Amino acid sequence: MSRTMRISALALRTLVLVVAVAGRSHAAARGVQRPDTARRHAVMATRDDSPAARARRLQQLDHRRRALDSTGKRERTVATSHWFTDTVQAGLFRIATTRRLREGVRRAATALSRELRPSLDATIVDSLRRHLIHVRPLLPEEGRSFGPDRLVVWDEVPYGLYGPAGGEAFLPRDDLRLQLTAIVGAITNRTMDDAMRTWLFNVSVVTVAPPATVETRARMDIATAGSFAARRCVVGDLAACARVLSLRGRPADPAHAWYAPEDYRDLASRLRLAPPDGDEAPRLQRRCLTGDAAACSTLIKRLGPDRLPAPTLEAPRLVLLHEALRLGGDGAITRLRASTGDIGTRLSAAAGVEEDSLLSSWRRRVISQRGARIRPTGEVALATIGWTLLLTGLGLRRTRRCD
Amino acid sequence: MFVAMLRAQWVWTRAIMLFFLAAGFALPVLSVPMSARFGIGWISANGYVEVGGMIGLLVAITVCLAAVALVVQNWSVDDRGRHVYALSLPIARRRYLLYRLGGGFLLLGMLAVAVWLGGAVAAGLLELPESLHAYPASLALRALMAAWLVHAIGFLVRFGAGQRARGVVFGALILLFLFVLLPAETLPAPLTWLSLASRALVLPGGPFGILVSPWSFIDV
């Protein structure tokens, strides 16, 4: 074999190994993204159970989690569990389901897929093999990860969907949520009320755990919202968090509740003036944009509280909703739908904790990992060092010869 | 021996290194005048994040170029003499190569220090909103690891392979990166796996994970 072919063969073998290892680690990392997720589900599911039952469930879920780390094991687990016997493929998504729900899932997925991607049909396939997947457990109320008559929805080709780690999704975020929401909604016939939908910027209820990219997005949104209240929230002012997330509804004086004078210039740049605003407003806007602070203040006062946009915090609200449902566990979504009052009260009812506790928990989740986006993770660092050493070793194999 | 080799390496790479050291120090510092244009009342915090991202990207490009330039310059001196001098010295070949590579890694470490110093200076001068922070150490650490990785790749391609193999490896890398950019679902079935394999390159566990994850100087 020529040297070229030898090196190409070595490169190919290395690549296959990389795919296998990376796929496994990625599936392990993303599929059961936080090792304690399984435990949290277990805790929520067995809240009223005896310690013995809880321990049994924990053990079962741990077993499932480990099984999902390896494709081979996954097959055996699924085959022996008799829970998931069928897989429905809908566009990029695969839904593992029981035989009983299979047809319903297929119809729902077909309808949705045709709406979003007209050329695709949902088909039933029976194999879980050959796919690098990560599992998206549903919210507790809609379906726990494991158990009879439950659904597990996940997306095929995770790399194509979410792109490189930490990067932007290849699909728009809303598209993902809409698809998943519609699938589950069509099957379970659940809808979200208008108030909650509006609070979520008119998107249907989220029924899956937000991926890590959404949490990263939430962190960036809250920190760069151009809002004094958002900045205060980042440094720990929970009252400011409640204000900026509009948990009490829109404030009477948003110019002071959400914004400070140093934010007015940025705010002015985002304002869309209309003829009813008169001629003075555009002049004030122009002067404001050139740095005239007085003009900025005058413009804001002139437009009035109703014209000021809320800080764009879609992702943080999404994560807050999920956090409330996660804390609430069993019955959380029922309590959410049944509750009344402002958004903060309803979320608090769903979570089963005080609003401050909910906000603390949310803040820890969203803001706690400061700098995590930039700092190389342990996995990345170790992999980089490992690859560096491997490549160095390969380069050192050359024998003592003149070139 | 290592010190002598390092000293010699510095002599024939110092022009390039000084340029990159200056760039590595200056880039984070550039964020100060760049963001001064904006001011906190203008584009507010998001502008700082964008500036940080731009600086991060420039630092990434700089360290990668420095690593490649160092490989080329380091070995070109031996190439010109067809490695006769190196091979005639009483030192095992692998040890010699390791020392050379180690010297390259040290020089790139200096570059990371320059990035860190520039970042520290910039962090002191920037007037960031309270929700944002500068991360010179994280940026420098990322720069260091990326530089080492690229240096090792450059070493392997430049020295650890024959001419034809180099061409093959380069071509394969370019092809694979193309497949990273193409969405997997648009490809016919056999190429989907190639696309998946390409993406494995840029996963956290893959060889290029450090290069594609976010490079930024300013974050929450």
Added chain:
Amino acid sequence: MTDAIRIRSLTYRTGREFALRGLDLTVPSGSVYGFLGPNGSGKTTTIKSLMGMLPPDDGTIDLLGHRVPDDVVPALARVGYVPERLHLYPALSVDETMRYHAAFYPRWDAREGDRLKRAFALRGDALVGRLSKGEAGKLMLLLALAVRPELLVLDEPTDGLDPVVRRDVLSAIVDYVAASKATVFISSHLVHEQERICDWVGLLDDGRMVAELPMSEFRAGVKRLRVRGASAPAGAGESAGAGLGAGAGAGAGAGAGATIATLPFRVLARRTLIGSDEEWVVRDWRPDMRGAFAALLPGSTLREVEDLDLEDSFVELLSAARARGQITTDGREAA
């Protein structure tokens, strides 16, 4: 006494061509060995193989008792090497190069290095890349000598140098050898230069060793004879070029029935001159054979015995080897 260099059946191929074909070479310790050969004969390839740069396709190489290339590193610490072309780093200065070189050799003699630097009139701050050919040659030799080597391996050390520099280089080599009893292996195609300093000579042609013997034997034994009336038949064994080292001519026979093959000296070449005169190139000649020539070969007259210098001997030996069929002119083995 052990040999400084011992090469047996060395074969090296570049692509489909053989650069070295079953080369045997022995350099006794303490000798100054001249490695002669025309351009492209494989001298540099031999030296690079000896230094462990080119792994042999076949054969063995022992350098100062170490097997090359597996165990070459300890041997290289005792070898001073000057290659054919400048191999140093052009961006370093003379002083930096000396410091760099010294770091690899425990035996580096800093005082000797400085002395040679003064003797060769080299400026310490001069960049290697800016040195003239002569200065570069001297620097390479300085580095080789300052490590106090047991073996000096010199590949065309004076090639392209002006006479003054050449003299300086050769003097330095001779001085070092005289002081240290080191072995010198010097390859060159400048035959007259080798004649002055070498005490062993090896002649390489087209990757094969044609001759290897002490210089005194080489110089004394090869003569050009002018013979008249030689009517001795060729006899078995005569050839246009019998390789040296194969032993003296057969027998001491003389007189009637004598053939050239039975003569006590070996005839390397015969050329017809004007009339019945012939020119013979012979080896293993002794002075007493002059007087006995008529007896050795009745009917012929020895008119003249001419000494050949090394260069002429070199050319005659090569021609004889090629004509005899060991090597054809296009380098292939004769049928």
